[in-house]
Amino acid sequence: MNILLIHQNFPGQFRHLAQHLVRQGGHQILAIGQRDAPPIAGVRYLRYQPKRTPRPGTHPYLIGMEQAVLAGQAVLELMLQLRQQGWRPDVIVSHPAWGETLYAKDAWPDVPLVHFAEFYYHAEGADVGFDPAEPLTMDVRARLRTRNALHLLNLEAADAVVSPTHWQKSVHPLAYQPRIEVIHEGVDTDAARPDPQAVFTLPDGRELRPGDPVITYVSRNLEPYRGFPQFLRALEKIQAVRPDVQALVIGADGVSYGQPPKDAPNWRTQLCGQLRLDPARTHFLGQIPHARYLQALQVSAVHAYLTVPFVLSWSMLEAMACGCLVVASDTAPVREVIAPGRDGLLFDFHDVDAQVALLLDALDRPEHHRPLRAAATEHVRQAYSIAQGNVQWQALLQRLTHDHRYQNRPR
Numbered sequence: 001m002n003i004l005l006i007h008q009n010f011p012g013q014f015r016h017l018a019q020h021l022v023r024q025g026g027h028q029i030l031a032i033g034q035r036d037a038p039p040i041a042g043v044r045y046l047r048y049q050p051k052r053t054p055r056p057g058t059h060p061y062l063i064g065m066e067q068a069v070l071a072g073q074a075v076l077e078l079m080l081q082l083r084q085q086g087w088r089p090d091v092i093v094s095h096p097a098w099g100e101t102l103y104a105k106d107a108w109p110d111v112p113l114v115h116f117a118e119f120y121y122h123a124e125g126a127d128v129g130f131d132p133a134e135p136l137t138m139d140v141r142a143r144l145r146t147r148n149a150l151h152l153l154n155l156e157a158a159d160a161v162v163s164p165t166h167w168q169k170s171v172h173p174l175a176y177q178p179r180i181e182v183i184h185e186g187v188d189t190d191a192a193r194p195d196p197q198a199v200f201t202l203p204d205g206r207e208l209r210p211g212d213p214v215i216t217y218v219s220r221n222l223e224p225y226r227g228f229p230q231f232l233r234a235l236e237k238i239q240a241v242r243p244d245v246q247a248l249v250i251g252a253d254g255v256s257y258g259q260p261p262k263d264a265p266n267w268r269t270q271l272c273g274q275l276r277l278d279p280a281r282t283h284f285l286g287q288i289p290h291a292r293y294l295q296a297l298q299v300s301a302v303h304a305y306l307t308v309p310f311v312l313s314w315s316m317l318e319a320m321a322c323g324c325l326v327v328a329s330d331t332a333p334v335r336e337v338i339a340p341g342r343d344g345l346l347f348d349f350h351d352v353d354a355q356v357a358l359l360l361d362a363l364d365r366p367e368h369h370r371p372l373r374a375a376a377t378e379h380v381r382q383a384y385s386i387a388q389g390n391v392q393w394q395a396l397l398q399r400l401t402h403d404h405r406y407q408n409r410p411r
Helices: 012-024 060-084 138-157 166-170 228-241 267-274 290-298 314-321 352-364 370-383 386-402
Strands: 002-006 028-033 043-047 091-094 113-116 160-163 180-182 214-221 246-252 282-286 302-305 326-329 345-347
Touching (some): 002 012, 012 028, 028 060, 060 138, 113 138, 160 166, 214 228, 214 314, 228 246, 290 314, 302 314, 314 326, 314 370, 326 352, 345 352
Parallel strands (some): 002 028, 028 043, 113 160, 160 180, 246 282, 302 326, 326 345
16 A cells, blocks of 8 residues: 655654554555654655744634644645655545645545544633633633634544544544544553563662652653642652652653743743752653663652643553553543552542652552552553554554545545
């Protein structure tokens, strides 16, 4: 097959699928993205660049849509060039949130189009309005409704739609949910696994090993969407009663979701100025190589994971795969994966004292919680492995490319 993969930040969620298709052989795989991408052997990568940025006078609600149109136009030009060169995909798989495939059906009307539907925004019941410190305004409501216009166009154009979790599927409009399949791309359970011989070396040369009182916290960026303020407040209280605990905090100082603080360069700086944390026991490691990150999880006595009701992080699944005891916020989609007392422990996102109690209990009674760690590893291996995700993706692509109904669907 000729397969076209499109993602602004390729490979993104398509890394494992691309590698699987290359190993399978017999495919010509082409990828399109906007940013520099790590090379994947067997995948030809093309970059696009919008011709301009949104105009200064664009209505604030429509800036994202104008960016999407500009991205869509740039990718359409690449598609038309490929068409002139005689190349035609048998299927297109895209993360459409940035607009790249707005005009894919104009380039190739009869080519099946698969959209990765990661999220659909709501003014109630999801991430927005979850923090009581940020009251929901009518302006925010209007922005969200307008923002969803792109997602509706994407849902309407797609021949098939994929969401990574059942909860993320559930936030999409009811009319489209019957067409959405749940396929999680999976995590590498061969690399992310328990290792009783693991060693994590701190920047000062000290070594941490399994069995040491180590708390881990991971987020792409250290920010409120992933409960960073709540975690640090809990850590302050833990350090006051447990002088032996080491905290490994992994993540950058940027913002992936939400807004930066108004009175500090980043959330870490702001919170460290407010809290009394022991710098000798609080290790802000930034972004580190994946192998070193897995070593941190493998020596962890307890892993804290928090998120507002939003997309599920790979890091939570990797922590479970590594045999961590995960103490997590009782929020969707966490509840879809972790059942309290079966393979992890849950607490109210806003209840710092409840988080502290569970983290301390995990540190104080490691043997008691050992069955939860083993169950977490097995759960991820059975339900969220790369192999399982690839099997589901392969079945979907075969169905799309062999079913004439998709090629003849009215546009």
